[in-house]
Amino acid sequence: MKNIILIGMPGVGKSTVGVLLAKTLGYEFIDTDLLIQKEKKTTLQKIINKEGIEGFLKTENEVVSQLKCHQAVIATGGSVVYGQEAMENMKALGTVVFLELPLKSLQKRLKNIKTRGVAMKEGQTLKSLFEERVPLYETYCDIKISAKNKGVEKVIEEIVKACL
Numbered sequence: 001m002k003n004i005i006l007i008g009m010p011g012v013g014k015s016t017v018g019v020l021l022a023k024t025l026g027y028e029f030i031d032t033d034l035l036i037q038k039e040k041k042t043t044l045q046k047i048i049n050k051e052g053i054e055g056f057l058k059t060e061n062e063v064v065s066q067l068k069c070h071q072a073v074i075a076t077g078g079s080v081v082y083g084q085e086a087m088e089n090m091k092a093l094g095t096v097v098f099l100e101l102p103l104k105s106l107q108k109r110l111k112n113i114k115t116r117g118v119a120m121k122e123g124q125t126l127k128s129l130f131e132e133r134v135p136l137y138e139t140y141c142d143i144k145i146s147a148k149n150k151g152v153e154k155v156i157e158e159i160v161k162a163c164l
């Protein structure tokens with residue numbers, strides 16, 4: 001099961017890096033956000049509007065825990081780490097890479113946090129979300145790659161070096 005799984009905060013670059021990493025390696029590319037949309041035949045935003053954050057997290061956990069693939073790069077959604085079954089499947093499928101950025105860089109990149117469909121509770125800020133999630137990303141990852149001050153190509157180069 002030779003797959004590379006990207007986890008990390010929303011906006012860190014999992015989808016952008018993932019598709020080009022797959023191209024570099026000749027792997028399949030799977031974005032779990034798109035997989036959820038395809039399987040549920042609707043958009044993430046509509047799932048969140050209809051079922052709330054908890055409903056979305058349940059759907060994400062269900063879909064990601066059923067995923068099977070070989071030689072794929074999987075870009076997950078930032079909230080996937082709340083799903084225990086989903087993460088058990090990701091760990092079984094391959095190398096889990098935590099793509100990291102400091103809070104300050106994320107704050108600059110995520111100007112549209114309120115409209116991006118991020119699974120945030122009432123009153124939660126990007127800072128409190130960051131503090132809640134980083135320990136989960138740390139728990140599940142096999143390796144960490146920092147994207148700080150690095151272009152996409154550089155991030156890809158470092159993932160390839162660390163994973164192969």
Ligand SMILES: Nc1ncnc2c1ncn2[C@@H]1O[C@H](COP(=O)(O)OP(=O)(O)O)[C@@H](O)[C@H]1O
Pocket residue numbers: 008009010011012013014015016017075109147150151152155
């Ligand atoms: N290494 C990078 N340097 C600068 N901008 C980046 C980099 N990686 C991604 N981005 C930009 O950051 C934004 C979020 O990227 P995206 O791939 O959607 O993140 P994620 O899937 O982790 O939420 C996009 O506008 C993307 O172009």
Ligand SMILES: O=C(O)C1=C[C@@H](OP(=O)(O)O)[C@@H](O)[C@H](O)C1
Pocket residue numbers: 008009010011014015033044076077078079116117118119120
């Ligand atoms: O972190 C989050 O709460 C989310 C991140 C999104 O994916 P990206 O991490 O690709 O932005 C998407 O799964 C959903 O909107 C929830």
Ligand SMILES: [Mg+2]
Pocket residue numbers: 014015016033075076077
């Ligand atoms: Mg993404």
